Amino acid sequence: MIEGVLLKGYGGFYYVYAEDRVWECSLRGRFRIKDQDFLPGDRVRILPESNTKARIEGAEPRLNFLSRPSIANVDQALLVFAMTSPKPDLNLLDRLLIQVTYSGIEPIIVFTKLDNYNAETLSPDSKPQPFVSDIYRRIGYTVFEVSNKTGTGIAELRNRLEEKISVLAGPSGVGKSSLFNALSEGKQLKTGEISQKSQRGRHTTRHVELMVCAGGLVADTPGFSSLFLPKMKREDLAGYFPEFEEYRHKCRFSSCLHDKEPDCSIKAAQENGEISRTRYEHYRDFLQEVIAAERRY
Ligand SMILES: Nc1nc2c(ncn2[C@@H]2O[C@H](COP(=O)(O)OP(=O)(O)OP(=O)(O)O)[C@@H](O)[C@H]2O)c(=O)[nH]1
Ligand SMILES: [Mg+2]
Ligand SMILES: [Zn+2]
Structure with a gap:
């Protein structure tokens, strides 16, 4: 029996990352009967049946659970916003900070499109404006400013991913998928069913799955623009x-x-x-x- 992390469920199979490989897994009968829900991020025990196929025999209790996107055992959430175009929605950022903190997940704020921002602020007719990053740094949050285009800041962020389960979250068009590609340097583990390419052909990301990236597991997720606060007093x-x-x-x-x-x-x-x-x-x-x-x- 080996231990692994569920990357995604798709077409009746579960894809599990264990011992540096992705296994296509079926469920042991008793799980099917219980109709147990598995989520990406669930820690599972699998029994190999061939070089690429295995059966899920059991699952560990979840440490935490993020509902949007639905992923278990998340260590950190990369809250991704563009510095310009689209203009950062700080109301949504502040909601996300509450939601991930509530779920026991560490937030990391990532502002993308630094190249665009520099180009704008360096143009002769616009005054340089201090960016909001410092507001969040002063509060104590971890903030990165990166460019997926030039690669600025990407290596530093990549160091934060090792051995962790991370989720990219934020509005549409801010560069989450581009960031994922920049972080993974095009090095991605593939099995028959897991094709990063097919998912990236269009600009909009649809389903949620964890992918092997920079020594850790990362989920790119569809963008969203609204979020209710968690239930609290x-x-x-x-x-x-x-x-x-x-x-x-x-x-x-x-x-x-x-x-x-x-x-x-x-x-x-x-x-x-x-x-x-x-x-x-x-x-x-x-x-x-x-x-x-x-x-x-
Ligand atoms: N200049 C510049 N453009 C970027 C950068 N990152 C992403 N883009 C562009 O922004 C657009 C949207 O990028 P995506 O990576 O598809 O955005 P996304 O957040 O994954 O969007 P959804 O999947 O719809 O949620 C694309 O045209 C990218 O080329 C960056 O750092 N600099
Ligand atoms: Mg995307
Ligand atoms: Zn008061």
């Missing part, structure tokens, strides 16, 4: 804004939701520039959403 939301931490216990009211209350130290920190205005605005938007969702439970 209104007083828990501020905990997902790490930069609020040093202020939140200094408000006049201990029950302060940092919205319209007087003597709110977070509002004060935002007014004097210690907390980013957009981050605070998103907090207030999200608070309304969490309150509205609470009423529906």
Whole structure:
């Protein structure tokens, strides 16, 4: 019996990465009867039946689970946004930061199209503008700025993938698939069924699967533009804004939701520039959403 990680389920088979190979696996009968759901990322035990075929005999309990995209045991999520075109949707980024933190997954922010951005800011008629990366770095998040076109920043990011299960998430057109290709340097393990090419012929990515990439496993995923916040109590939301931490216990009211209350130290920190205005605005938007969702439970 050998241990592996499920890459994807497709056409009644499961593709499992184990001992540096991809195995086409069928399910042991008792799993079929139980109608057990397997997800990419599930750690499974397989029994080889030939050089390329095996049978799934068992699965380990999941450590965590991301619902969008549906992947188990994710170590880190690469939240991918373009620096320009499309303009980064920071509301979506802030939602994603909450969602992955909630799921116990480490976020890594990746801004792509650095080449485009430099070209724009270096043109004589446009003033250089500080990019938002520093706002997120100051909060404590890991941020990369890369170009999939020139390769800037790719090697540093590649070092973060080894031995890990990573997921690329973000809006459509930001360069997730391009990033995946840049990170994997065109070196990809193939079995009969796993053809990276066929999936990459069109620009839009459809199904979710893990692929062997840079010494780890990475899932490229379809882009999306909206995301609901996870279910939580209104007083828990501020905990997902790490930069609020040093202020939140200094408000006049201990029950302060940092919205319209007087003597709110977070509002004060935002007014004097210690907390980013957009981050605070998103907090207030999200608070309304969490309150509205609470009423529906
Ligand atoms: N200049 C420049 N263009 C890029 C870069 N990365 C991606 N692109 C271009 O951006 C477009 C979209 O890239 P994709 O990789 O298909 O984007 P995606 O995020 O996978 O999009 P979906 O699969 O629809 O979610 C393509 O035309 C790419 O060539 C980059 O770093 N610099
Ligand atoms: Mg894509
Ligand atoms: Zn407050």
